[in-house]
Amino acid sequence: MNTVIFDFDGVLADSEIIALSELRTSLEEYGIIMDWDALVEQFLGASVRQIIAFVEQRAGRPVDAGFQKDWYKRLFASYRARLKPMPGAAEMLDRLDAAGIDYCIASGGSYKRLGVALECIGFSERFADRAFSADSVEHGKPAPDVFLYAAEKRGASFADCVVLEDSIAGVTAAGRAGMRAIGFVGGGHLEGIRPLHADRLRAVGAKPVLTGLRDFEEAAFGGA
Known part of the structure; x- marks a missing residue:
């Protein structure tokens, strides 16, 4: 029985363009200036712990609790607006429901952000008890931990899971979990760098790479 594991930000919600923009503001407060492509490459799929570790390394000083709080x-x-x-x-989720295909979320974002x-976006009820965060595991993506955790929670065989991801870290994590990864580059945060990012996803094992969700079932199951 197949189970679909979705990344959330930039896949089910067009949220990365908002999150990365606000993150860039927080980084600038620590003297870290990054162009958009570098921001996407570095932080797409990253957990809060990974972001804070990066800031501390680059800034050469500890990050206090205000960093995450203000971000x-x-x-x-911005989300609410x-x-x-x-x-x-x-x-797409309606079609998966109709076909009896199980699905869940495995996100690098915190449970608070995910909630x-x-x-x-009105998906809280749909994903009740099946939205999982890197908060629950020791290592975020590109480690496989959050995907393995999500599969275990759904009672799914790792080999039967199909992952839809927009990040290099996420595709890498899926491969390390022994799961098939399909890439996705439809998010607003990839405007202007979509072909480049698609190539990056293919290079780490995504096959195929989609620009929209209409063709997901065909790519994942041959039209199931």
Whole structure:
């Protein structure tokens, strides 16, 4: 029995363009200036712990609790004002429900961030008890931990899981978990670098790479 494991940000919700923009503001407060492509490559799929470790290494000083608090305050305000589901996400999930295919979320983001975002796009009930975060495991992506954890929680065989991911770290993590990874480059955060990022995902094992969710079932199951 197949189980689909979705990354969340940039896959089910068009949230990465908001999150990365707000993160860049927080980074600048620590003297870290990055262009958009570098921001995407470095932080797409990263956990809060990984982001803080990067900031501490680059800034050469500890990051206090205010970093995450201030980032989340701005982030959640922006989510509530303008976060939307990825085009076609609800329809795709309806089709999976109709076909009896199990699915869940395995996100590098925190449970707090995931919960706010799910509420904003109206998916909270749909993903009740099947939205998992790197908060629950020792290592975030590209380690396989969060995918293995999600599969165990769903009672799924690792080999029967199909992962939909927009990040290099996520595709790498899926491969390390022994799961097939399909890439996704439909998010607003990849505008202008979509072909480049698609090549990056293919290079670490994504096959195929999709630009929209309409073709997901065909890519994953041959039209199931």
